Amino acid sequence: MTAQAEVTADRNPSGARESTLFDPTVAAPPLVDVARLGFEGPLAASAAAWAEDAVYWEYTKAANPIGSGHTTPVPVRRFPADLHTGGDTRVVPLDLAEPMRIEGGPATSPALLANFVRINAGDRLAVRPNATSQLYYVLYGRGLSLVGGQAVEWEKGDFLVLPDLGEITHHATQDAVLYWVHDEPLLRxxxxxxxxxxxxxxxxxxHRAVEELTRIAEAPGANAKNRVSVLLNTVDQDRTLTVTHTLWAMFGLLPVDQIQRPHRHQxxxxxxxxxCEPGCxxxxxxxxxxxxxxxxxxRVDWEPGGAFVTPPGKWHAHHNESGSPAHLIPIQDAGLQTYLRSLDIRFSDRR
Structure with missing residues (x-):
């Protein structure tokens, strides 16, 4: 007989199987007298306090906390390019924490925080988020970053993807603006x-990202696909095929006179x-x-150097009526969602 079986037998010596269902006709057993067991003072008081925070809901009133208003939805919001135009070296959080009722710090979504980072030529900026994943895209400028005792140079159009390596110091040799997304709100x-x-x-x-995108865009039948884009992936994410274990990132083209048909994801x-030109x-x-x-x-109109939020579960379609090609970079928490098997991406089946 195993140790577990011995314990079970001691508790139920008759061998009869005890029901796990609650029987309202049977009186509840008396509470354990913690004082008799030798617990006194704060220990005895804590035993009774455990039940104070217990809350009970009828299922239909709590099964959809967004519908009931207890959990606020992710809003659709635009962040204009003038947030990073001119001025001092600074980090500009794209903060939606207040409408989402998220406490403890800024957040653009429940799991992610996006920022515009402006670094003027000759300046340096040190950051240390509590994050497992950081992604930087260089909107313009040139510089270098000190990361984990190493230096990496960057210029317009580069992506940097970083794990937690302590403080990171960015130096700009030209006026620079970076788009910075990390998962600190999730860890918080x-x-x-x-x-x-x-x-x-x-x-x-x-040059490699543009080369890959050009190859995809020039392939036969490219415009018949829902996306003309490159997905970024690091070798450690060989199951989710995402850029980190929490982040997903795409470098995409919206061709002239094209509509990327409606799709949605969680x-x-x-x-x-x-x-982009007006008309995207x-x-x-x-x-x-x-x-x-x-x-x-x-309708959310596009602006070069601007950003906007697409909430989970929303159908969305991208249109280019401008007469010129346009490029975009969506960054999502789809690394985490893919791992959880909850991404649930869907496409409209009509054209």
Missing amino acids: YLGVVPSRARFRPTKFAR SVALDLILD YTLLGDRLDERGDIVDPL
């Missing part, structure tokens, strides 16, 4: 700190617009009609 919510680096620092150089998208926009909505088009859509 979980109440944790990184214990080790989950991937190696990685640079995606501009990850939040933080969309950065690199270049995104439509967002909650449902599709019989033709596969978005019903009563909200």
